[in-house]
Amino acid sequence: MSGIDIPVNVSAAGIAVAIQILDAVVRFPEFEKIQLSTVADINLMSEIRMPSGVIVLAEPGMGKTLLLDLIRRSLTQMANFFDKARPVLSVSLDSAVDSHKFAAKLMFALGYPMLPSRPNLESMTHMVDMGIERLKPKALLVDECQHMCEGNRDITARALTDWLKVRMDKHNLPFVGTGTNTFERIGEINPQFISRSSAKYTINAFQIGDAWSQLIQAFESVVTKVDLKALKTTGMLKATHAATFGNLRSLKKLLVYACINAADRPQAVLTTEDMEVGFDRAFGLSSRHVNPFRTKRL
Structure with missing residues (x-):
């Protein structure tokens, strides 16, 4: 386990950003x-x-x-x-x-x-x-x-x-x-x-590369309730792709839980720790799907 606290109840801010992500229409x-x-x-x-x-x-x-x-x-x-x-x-x-x-x-x-x-x-x-x-x-x-x-x-x-x-x-x-x-x-x-x-x-599912970068950039521009700029770094791009296998629904699910974790902080800036918690909550704990955000700090 990561040792990071997971909130039991979701705040109003967390619900608001979750709805924003789920409602986002990102047309690649x-x-x-x-x-x-x-x-x-x-x-x-x-x-x-x-x-x-x-x-x-x-x-x-x-x-x-x-x-x-x-x-x-x-x-x-x-x-x-x-x-x-x-x-x-x-x-x-x-x-x-x-x-x-x-x-x-x-x-x-x-x-x-x-x-x-x-x-x-x-x-x-x-x-x-x-x-x-x-x-x-x-x-x-x-x-x-x-x-x-x-x-x-x-x-x-x-x-x-x-x-x-x-x-x-x-x-x-x-x-x-x-x-x-x-x-x-x-x-x-x-x-x-x-x-x-x-x-x-x-x-097809997204391959790592320009199309994946453009997709992440699109989410970063439409999600305003949590700052997602950290997702655009090379390490986070690769880890996020490894976590979701380039699948759009999986990406939204991961971002929902990660952003819920980040929403209540004063700056509401997404971090690697948020993605780590978000992965565990979105996909569970399985030895077959290792949490890429826990294996190394990005």
Whole structure:
């Protein structure tokens, strides 16, 4: 153990900085490129009536859900106050999803208050088609798409994506799907579907280098309740990367606990000791993941 005291209760200042870190939207160049390209593609598809789609693969914790939210916001922005923005449908999948469950989720996204009394796929499909024709959504955004093809579920995944493909074609409905690398299998399972979602992007964990430095710099600039300038030193950059393996969610979690530890001091300046405590609180004590902030003073 480090011998450093860990506060039992979190102060108001600690809660405030934790919320600031969790709410921080830090768009690194690769992330922003995918967002802008996807929005441009959807706008083009809508204008020339070319039903198509975009697939984004990313490791867990690399901002897939945030990316979809930013795309949705961009697509629903109104150029004129008097314009009526076309809606964007958002669906998040879970385990054991099939055509029936996907249709049900899409019905709720379309605003139906409940499923039909006899929720067979045929009746639900009819209601989905009517809802899409009525609302004319600009795009369909689907999160956690890896659940379509996890395990030995090729037949189910093929049927689901065939059902989705028909909706895309029938309504000129652009599709954006995000998932872990498991979702890449959909290309083998249903080549016809993947031919309509030909644009594919991958978000990888950060490697140590310029991109990682820029990410830390971005956090240092948006987090104002604790001074994070110590993170920009070479030693801290390396240790923070070793602690999080370049994963964005892990970085936020580490910074939350470290900054909670620093928030109550008069100067509220982050130190190596704060990062040491933050690591233990964020990831626990494990011999397989050595605390890089304890092994040496940075």
